[in-house]
Structures are given as C-alpha cells and as structure tokens.
Amino acid sequence: MKLKQLVSPETLSQIDHWITKYPTTQKQSAVLPVMMLVQDEHHGWLTNELIEAVADYLGMSHIAAYEVVSFYTMFESQPIGKHKISVCTNISCQLNGAEKIVDHLEKRCGTKLGETSADGKFTLREVECMGACIRAPMLEYNKQYYESLTPEKVDELLETMK
Amino acid sequence: MIEIEIDGKPLQAPQGAMIIEVADANNIRIPRFCYHKKLSVAANCRMCLVEVEKMPKTVPACATPVTPGMKIFTESQKARDSQRAVMEFLLINHPLDCPICDQGGECELQDNALSYGNDNSPYRETKRVVKDEDIGSLVATELTRCIQCTRCVRFGQEIAGLRELGMVQRGEHSEIRTFMKQALKSEVSANVIDLCPVGALTSKPFRFTARAWELNQHPGIAAHDAFGSHIYLHTRRDELMRVIPKDNENINECWLSDRDRFSYLGVNSAERLLSPMIKRNGQWHATDWETALLFASKSLNQVKQKYGNNAILGLSSPNTTLEEYYLFAKLMQVLDSQDLTYHVRDTDLRDAALLPEPHFGISIADIEEQKAIFVLGSLLAAELPLMSLRMRKAILGGACIDVINPFNYDFNFSLTSETVCTPQQFAQELASIIKVLLKDTPNQALADLAIVKNAQPKAYHEAIANRLKQEEKSFIYLGALAYHAQDAALLRMLALAIANLTNSQFGMYTDGANSFGLAKIHRALSIPVQASTTLAANSNHKAIMLHQLEPSLDCANPYQMDKLLDQAEMVIALTSFKEPNLLQHADVLFPISTLGETSGTLVNLENKVQNFAGCIPPKGEARPAWKVFRVLGNLLNAEGFDENSTHEVLNKVFENFPDDATLPSLAEIAQQLADAKFQPVDNSNTAHDECYRLTTWPIYRVDNLVRRSDALQTSGAAKPAAVWMNEATMKKFQLQEGDKVSIQQSGNTQLNVYLEAGLPDQVVWVPAGFNETSSLGENFGKIVINKI
Numbered sequence: 010m011k012l013k014q015l016v017s018p019e020t021l022s023q024i025d026h027w028i029t030k031y032p033t034t035q036k037q038s039a040v041l042p043v044m045m046l047v048q049d050e051h052h053g054w055l056t057n058e059l060i061e062a063v064a065d066y067l068g069m070s071h072i073a074a075y076e077v078v079s080f081y082t083m084f085e086s087q088p089i090g091k092h093k094i095s096v097c098t099n100i101s102c103q104l105n106g107a108e109k110i111v112d113h114l115e116k117r118c119g120t121k122l123g124e125t126s127a128d129g130k131f132t133l134r135e136v137e138c139m140g141a142c143i144r145a146p147m148l149e150y151n152k153q154y155y156e157s158l159t160p161e162k163v164d165e166l167l168e169t170m171k
Numbered sequence: 172m173i174e175i176e177i178d179g180k181p182l183q184a185p186q187g188a189m190i191i192e193v194a195d196a197n198n199i200r201i202p203r204f205c206y207h208k209k210l211s212v213a214a215n216c217r218m219c220l221v222e223v224e225k226m227p228k229t230v231p232a233c234a235t236p237v238t239p240g241m242k243i244f245t246e247s248q249k250a251r252d253s254q255r256a257v258m259e260f261l262l263i264n265h266p267l268d269c270p271i272c273d274q275g276g277e278c279e280l281q282d283n284a285l286s287y288g289n290d291n292s293p294y295r296e297t298k299r300v301v302k303d304e305d306i307g308s309l310v311a312t313e314l315t316r317c318i319q320c321t322r323c324v325r326f327g328q329e330i331a332g333l334r335e336l337g338m339v340q341r342g343e344h345s346e347i348r349t350f351m352k353q354a355l356k357s358e359v360s361a362n363v364i365d366l367c368p369v370g371a372l373t374s375k376p377f378r379f380t381a382r383a384w385e386l387n388q389h390p391g392i393a394a395h396d397a398f399g400s401h402i403y404l405h406t407r408r409d410e411l412m413r414v415i416p417k418d419n420e421n422i423n424e425c426w427l428s429d430r431d432r433f434s435y436l437g438v439n440s441a442e443r444l445l446s447p448m449i450k451r452n453g454q455w456h457a458t459d460w461e462t463a464l465l466f467a468s469k470s471l472n473q474v475k476q477k478y479g480n481n482a483i484l485g486l487s488s489p490n491t492t493l494e495e496y497y498l499f500a501k502l503m504q505v506l507d508s509q510d511l512t513y514h515v516r517d518t519d520l521r522d523a524a525l526l527p528e529p530h531f532g533i534s535i536a537d538i539e540e541q542k543a544i545f546v547l548g549s550l551l552a553a554e555l556p557l558m559s560l561r562m563r564k565a566i567l568g569g570a571c572i573d574v575i576n577p578f579n580y581d582f583n584f585s586l587t588s589e590t591v592c593t594p595q596q597f598a599q600e601l602a603s604i605i606k607v608l609l610k611d612t613p614n615q616a617l618a619d620l621a622i623v624k625n626a627q628p629k630a631y632h633e634a635i636a637n638r639l640k641q642e643e644k645s646f647i648y649l650g651a652l653a654y655h656a657q658d659a660a661l662l663r664m665l666a667l668a669i670a671n672l673t674n675s676q677f678g679m680y681t682d683g684a685n686s687f688g689l690a691k692i693h694r695a696l697s698i699p700v701q702a703s704t705t706l707a708a709n710s711n712h713k714a715i716m717l718h719q720l721e722p723s724l725d726c727a728n729p730y731q732m733d734k735l736l737d738q739a740e741m742v743i744a745l746t747s748f749k750e751p752n753l754l755q756h757a758d759v760l761f762p763i764s765t766l767g768e769t770s771g772t773l774v775n776l777e778n779k780v781q782n783f784a785g786c787i788p789p790k791g792e793a794r795p796a797w798k799v800f801r802v803l804g805n806l807l808n809a810e811g812f813d814e815n816s817t818h819e820v821l822n823k824v825f826e827n828f829p830d831d832a833t834l835p836s837l838a839e840i841a842q843q844l845a846d847a848k849f850q851p852v853d854n855s856n857t858a859h860d861e862c863y864r865l866t867t868w869p870i871y872r873v874d875n876l877v878r879r880s881d882a883l884q885t886s887g888a889a890k891p892a893a894v895w896m897n898e899a900t901m902k903k904f905q906l907q908e909g910d911k912v913s914i915q916q917s918g919n920t921q922l923n924v925y926l927e928a929g930l931p932d933q934v935v936w937v938p939a940g941f942n943e944t945s946s947l948g949e950n951f952g953k954i955v956i957n958k959i
Contacts, residue, residue, distance in 0.1 A: 072334055
C-alpha cells in the first residue's frame with residue numbers, strides 16, 4: 010500500500026515538510042523524522058507494511074529503511090504495550106541506582122526489562138545514555154524525561170498511566 | 172604522481188590513491204576483509220592497519236590517501252601488533268571450526284588468521300550465535316560466521332543496484348538480513364558468494380560437495396549470452412563441480428551472472444541422453460553409435476535422392492560453436508540444402524542484405540563511458556545481466572537514459588524518461604525521432620517515407636533526439652523485445668538511421684552466445700540468412716536436423732514447428748537431453764557434449780573470438796557435436812570432413828572468415844526503407860475480444876542447459892509460466908490475479924493470471940520456453956483469452 014493510504018493527510022503534510030528540508034535527490038535523509046511521525050500515528054510501532062510504504066515514499070530500498078528501524082531503540086517493529094517506558098541503565102544512572110528503579114518498575118508493571126506485560130499495558134525498554142546524567146537516574150515516557158528518580162516518584166508516574 | 176615509500180621501497184603513486192591501492196599495484200600484501208577494489212571504502216574491519224611515519228596511531232590502509240613523502244610500514248612491530256589485535260577481536264565471535272565450514276581452504280579469514288593472527292586467545296566467554304536465513308536457492312547462509320565486513324551489502328547498493336541485504340540491529344547484535352526473509356531476486360546475486368571473505372555466504376548447490384584443494388581449475392567461456400564472460404570451471408576428477416568468474420576487466424570485470432554461474436547444474440540432469448537412440452515402431456531403443464550414424468546417414472541420403480534440393484532443414488541453437496556450425500553447414504551443402512538457420516526466435520530478417528551480421532558499435536568497457544543512451548524494447552538485466560551493470564555505471568557517471576518499452580520494467584538504475592507502447596508502435600516511435608532530427612538535418616529520402624510523414628513527434632521524442640545529438644558519446648540499444656518483434660528489421664533500419672543522423676553508436680541484443688560468429692559462417696559459405704518461421708512456412712521439409720534445440724521451447728512459433736516436425740519423414744536430433752517433445756517427434760537421437768565437455772570457439776558481441784577447451788569427459792556415450800557432423804560427412808562419402816580436432820576445424824573456418832561487415836550508409840538505409848516490403852508487418856488494431864501477445868524468454872528458460880539447472884529454476888529471479896496483464900485488461904475480461912484462463916493462439920493452453928500494472932491495455936505478456944506455452948503460435952501476435 011502507498012503511504013498516502015496509510016497515514017492521515019495532516020501527517021502526510023508534516024512528512025512532506027520534513028522532506029523539503031533536504032536536497033530533492035536525497036529524500037531519504039528525512040527517514041528518521043518520517044518514521045517517528047508514522048510510528049506515533051500507529052500505536053507506537055511500525056508494521057512491515059508501514060516500513061515498506063515509508064521506504065517507497067522516500068525512494069530507498071526496503072531493507073535500508075528496516076536497518077534504520079532496527080538500529081534505533083526509539084523505533085519498534087513489534088507490537089508494544091499501551092505505555093512504553095524507556096529506562097536508562099548507562100553508567101551515570103547505574104551509579105545512581107538505576108538498578109533499583111528497574112527492579113521496581115519490573116515489579117510494578119509485571120514484566121521484565123525489554124518485554125511487554127501480559128495485560129498489554131506496559132512495555133519496558135532499556136536504553137543507553139539520553140544525556141540527562143545531571144539528574145540520574147532517569148527514564149523517558151511519552152517523549153518526556155523523568156529525572157532524579159526514586160521508587161516513590163516512579164509510583165507517582167505510574168499512577169498517571171491508566 | 173607522487174613519491175612515497177612502503178617498507179623502505181620507494182614507489183610512484185597517483186595523488187589521492189589509498190595506501191592499499193598503491194600496495195596492491197606493487198604486490199605488497201596488506202591483509203583486508205572489508206576493502207574490495209570494486210566497492211566503496213567502508214574501513215570497518217580494521218584489518219589493514221599499517222604504520223605511517225609521524226602518525227601516532229596505526230591507520231587503515233584502505234581509507235588513508237597517500238601524500239608526498241609518506242613512509243608506510245606494513246610489517247613493523249607496531250603494524251603487526253595492530254593487525255594481530257584486530258584478528259583476535261574478529262575471532263572472538265567467529266567459530267573456530269574450519270573443518271566443518273564450506274569455505275575452509277579458500278577462506279580469507281583462515282588465511283589471514285594464519286599469517287597475521289595469534290595461535291591462542293585469552294578469550295574464554297561464549298561466542299555469539301546468529302540465526303540463519305533462507306535467502307533463496309543460490310546462496311546459503313551461515314550467519315554466525317559473518318564478520319560484518321558489509322561487502323555483500325555494498326555490492327547490492329553500488330554494483331547490482333538492487334539492495335536486498337542489509338545490516339540490521341546494532342552493536343554486537345548486528346546481523347546480515349533481507350527484509351521479510353525474501354529470496355534474492357537480482358540476476359547477479361550470487362556474486363556475494365565470491366565477495367564474502369568468510370563462510371557466511373556460500374554457494375548453496377556447491378556447498379559441502381568438494382574442498383577447494385581437490386579441485387582443478389580450467390578457464391572457459393560462458394555460453395548463455397553474447398557477452399562471453401570469462402569463467403573458471405572447477406572439476407574434481409571427471410566431474411564438473413562449480414563455475415566461478417575469471418577476472419577480465421574488458422568483459423565481466425570480476426562479476427558473473429547467476430545464469431553463467433549455475434547453468435553447470437544442468438550437466439548432471441537426470442534427463443541427460445547417455446547413448447544414441449533410434450525409434451522403431453514408435454518405441455525408443457538404445458543403440459550404438461555406428462548403428463545410429465549409419466541409420467541417420469542412410470535416411471538423409473534417401474530424402475536427398477527422393478526429394479532433391481532443400482528437402483532437408485537444419486536448425487541450430489544460437490549457442491553453437493563456430494566449429495560445430497561450420498561442419499553442420501558443410502554437411503547441409505553435401506545434402507544439397509541451403510535451409511540452415513540459427514535464427515530460431517527472431518522472425519524478421521528483411522534487412523539481411525544490408526545488415527548481414529549483428530552489430531554492436533562499442534566495446535563492453537565503453538558502455539560505461541556513454542553520456543546518452545536510448546534503449547528500445549529491453550528487459551536488460553534478464554537479457555544481458557552484466558550489461559545492466561555497465562549501463563548502471565554510465566548512469567552513475569551522469570549519463571541520461573531514455574527507454575521505450577512495452578511495460579514499466581524495473582531497471583536497476585533510474586531512467587531519464589520512460590515511455591510505454593506496444594511493440595507494434597515501436598517503428599512509429601523511432602520514425603517520430605527521425606522526424607525531429609530531419610528538422611536540422613534535412614534528408615528528402617527519409618522525409619518521403621510514409622512512416623516518417625505520418626509521425627507526430629511529441630516532447631519526449633524531441634528530448635531523446637536532442638540528447639543523442641548533443642552528447643558526443645551516445646548509444647542506441649535495441650533489446651530482445653525489439654530483436655524478436657515482428658518488425659525487427661524495420662526497427663533496426665530506423666534505429667540505424669537515427670544513429671547516423673545523431674552520430675551515435677548502434678548496438679543490438681542477439682540470442683545465445685554466438686549469433687555474431689554464426690552470422691559470419693553464413694557469409695563465408697554464402698548460406699542465405701532466413702528465420703526458422705520463414706523456412707518452416709515456405710516449404711515442406713522431409714528431413715529435419717536439430718542441433719541442441721528443443722523446438723517446442725526454443726522456437727518463435729512452437730505450434731508451426733510442431734506441425735513441421737509432424738509431417739517430416741525423418742527427424743534427427745543432436746541433443747544433450749531427452750526432452751519429451753523431442754522424444755515424440757525425433758527418429759534418431761545423438762547424445763552430445765555440453766558445458767565443459769567439449770572445446771570450441773564463440774564470438775561475443777564485440778566480435779571477439781574466444782576459444783575454450785574441454786575439461787571433463789562427456790557423460791555416458793555422449794560425444795562432441797563436431798565429431799558427429801564430421802562422421803556423418805564421412806558416411807555420406809563427402810570430401811573434406813577429415814579434421815581431427817576443433818583446432819583443425821577452426822583453421823578451416825578462418826581460411827575464409829569474413830571481416831566485420833560495414834554498416835549501410837544513410838542513403839542505402841533510406842532506399843531500403845522506401846521498399847514496399849519494409850511496411851510494418853501487423854499494424855491492425857486489436858479487436859475488442861482479443862489481446863496482443865508479447866513474449867520474452869525468461870532469463871532461466873533460454874537454452875536446454877539453463878532450463879535443467881534446478882537451483883536457477885527455483886531462484887528469486889525465475890518467472891513462472893503465466894500470463895501478465897494490467898488492471899484494465901483484467902477488468903475487461905472479468906479476471907482477477909490468480910485466476911486460470913484459457914489462451915488460444917493456433918493452439919490452446921491454460922495459464923494463471925498475474926498483474927503487471929505497466930502493460931498497455933489489451934497487451935499481455937506470455938513468456939516462452941515453458942511446456943505450458945509450447946502449444947501456442949507466434950511469439951508476437953493476436954491471441955484470444957477466455958475465463959475458465
């Protein structure tokens with residue numbers, strides 16, 4: 010299917026806007042923002058059909074688009090839970106107790122790091138440094154950073170996710 | 172040129188060259204995995220680290236350009252230490268089980284580990300394991316062995332123009348994968364086998380059947396297209412084990428098409444004919460050579476005595492060697508017949524007087540230098556896979572390419588313009604370009620032609636004409652669809668006129684591996700050039716000799732051929748295989764040699780004469796075809812026929828070998844085109860309940876050997892026997908993809924319907940070379956389709 014049939018006209022106009030930022034012969038440079046827009050519109054993950062459609066739209070090979078999706082942790086190519094929580098376990102966060110946060114999250118969400126809970130509510134992702142070391146440990150949820158985490162703060166956040 | 176020094180040796184090097192290129196040019200060995208002379212520099216394996224004076228760290232030789240006065244050390248302690256460290260890292264995740272790896276013995280990793288590695292490693296942890304993927308019938312994967320050099324990925328991106336493999340995930344999870352587990356579809360996909368420095372990508376058919384050190388290597392010439400690619404045949408004792416490319420920068424570079432690489436699998440087909448056979452009372456009996464030869468010669472003599480001149484028809488595969496065809500032609504002369512041809516698929520030879528042999532105006536290497544290319548009627552990668560790579564290089568170098576085709580064919584490069592029309596309109600399209608050109612270069616004779624007068628040039632005709640005229644290096648290529656079209660001769664004359672008016676070079680597709688050479692034999696022996704369809708239509712031949720030909724699969728009009736064979740009293744077939752249709756029609760079968768089993772000479776499209784030697788004995792009782800023709804000559808008590816080797820035959824061929832024919836002048840072309848016979852063959856409209864059929868021989872259906880290579884038949888580039896049409900045509904006949912339809916064209920058949928959106932309305936594509944389509948008539952023409 011064509012990308013036009015798979016995304017809303019608003020998203021398509023945003024996609025076209027991103028493409029104008031690059032030389033016309035290098036449309037594929039826009040692959041990251043375009044994938045992000047498409048993913049946001051489709052329950053946070055990209056089907057093979059969507060990846061193909063984006064690749065065709067940007068004039069790149071399917072496998073090259075899939076390489077991008079598989080390389081970056083912010084892209085999902087399998088179904089994920091309703092809420093995706095990305096926890097940093099890199100050096101600064103680790104020194105400041107990321108493991109404790111991870112343990113707590115796993116217990117509260119009822120799933121292991123890298124997996125989705127049985128009720129399909131939570132997906133936990135381990136990510137590398139997101140540049141918020143100054144307030145480690147941290148996690149990212151819904152494009153927002155939550156910093157200087159304690160188990161209590163995590164509980165507060167989880168309360169807001171219904 | 173600048174002065175540099177490698178390992179104390181003063182050298183001259185071109186400015187900007189990488190250290191590794193200079194070292195390679197001077198036979199200084201630097202280990203490498205990811206670097207390949209034909210691919211872009213990735214510098215990701217780090218194996219080629221060398222020490223450079225005044226540089227604090229060792230640098231990758233593949234990505235460091237030389238500078239004046241640079242002193243490079245490839246074997247210093249520092250360089251060796253770096254190489255050893257890289258080797259140790261590469262071996263962390265690579266299995267150390269060479270004895271069970273197919274690449275063992277010809278593995279770059281194995282060699283480099285021996286020369287540059289340690290004999291043990293402190294690494295004790297587990298190695299990573301990567302799941303294999305089925306990527307088709309040609310290339311086997313063992314991805315745990317992959318060292319992530321990405322040569323295969325770069326090959327797809329840069330050379331093949333079809334990126335099928337990619338490096339997915341990242342870091343230590345990186346893996347080579349296809350998107351959604353697809354089989355490789357490229358016609359040159361198996362080159363990744365040669366490129367892979369380890370045992371991650373290996374040849375699926377050859378895998379685990381032999382070790383590199385058991386094999387003998389024999390140079391040869393690939394015999395499936397007019398490129399004449401250079402190959403090595405690898406044999407173990409008397410068996411052909413595999414075929415790999417032999418480097419030749421002027422022809423195939425270091426590549427090989429999958430067709431040339433895997434056709435050898437047909438040699439051991441279960442259908443091989445192993446002894447001469449004679450049919451008595453409808454039953455086949457194996458017999459000895461003497462009986463079969465005597466039977467055949469006696470029968471031929473009888474037909475000649477009874478029916479006189481031209482009662483015998485000779486049909487040969489266009490892959491035939493010069494020697495075989497020369498003796499075949501001589502034999503036909505002895506039998507008082509001029510009816511011999513290798514033009515089995517092309518039907519229009521009206522231009523034989525002006526253009527007695529095919530033409531290809533530029534060398535293969537020159538294709539990539541062209542700046543403007545015009546292609547008419549071509550599925551390029553399926554016709555001449557390596558030409559597609561050369562043209563791609565021209566495009567990447569900035570050339571424009573305009574295409575007129577009967578459907579939107581996926582070239583492996585982007586086109587400047589693409590126009591879709593039916594093959595019936597090809598001539599009119601060319602005439603439109605001529606009309607544009609005549610504005611600046613008036614030529615009354617051409618302007619007076621009806622087809623030019625009627626032409627109504629559009630903007631793209633102007634654009635094509637201007638590009639061809641403006642660029643100094645411009646090239647016009649007529650593909651297989653133009654070569655096989657009903658108006659092929661007309662198209663050639665019109666294209667030659669355009670080439671003349673624009674000062675462009677002209678080149679054409681030809682069938683098989685030796686059309687260029689066989690045309691010369693016709694000229695040397697003054698045998699008229701006629702198409703098989705013309706010969707079959709004009710007379711009733713009472714005896715027919717077939718050489719490596721399966722008429723129901725190889726001929727332009729299988730229906731007509733079937734009728735012709737039916738009425739013949741005697742059909743003698745020289746063939747390597749027992750094909751059902753041959754068994755039905757023939758009276759005598761002679762088993763003859765195929766790839767690797769005989770010596771011979773082929774002429775490629777550059778008119779380059781290339782010899783090859785036999786390297787394995789023929790299977791069973793099979794013998795080289797030239798010997799069969801020779802003995803038949805002896806048995807007919809003809810003079811000559813006393814050669815003892817193909818070399819002696821070739822000397823005879825060369826005694827009277829014509830020079831390359833000169834191209835006709837513009838005046839001659841115009842005069843010829845004015846002739847009444849140069850009218851389009853079939854200009855009528857397709858009736859509302861009919862379709863126009865166009866035909867190609869799919870890449871792996873072109874000759875009897877390729878058709879028996881099972882791996883090629885099941886590969887991603889293979890096409891099924893089916894009928895392709897666009898959506899409007901489907902709707903008109905109330906069809907859906909996957910439906911079965913009955914097709915009527917002389918005979919009848921049933922085929923599945925596939926969608927090919929780019930076809931014009933009421934034009935359907937029905938491939939030849941299949942049993943399913945062997946009951947149909949002409950390769951181009953009207954057909955009737957009915958839903959079942």
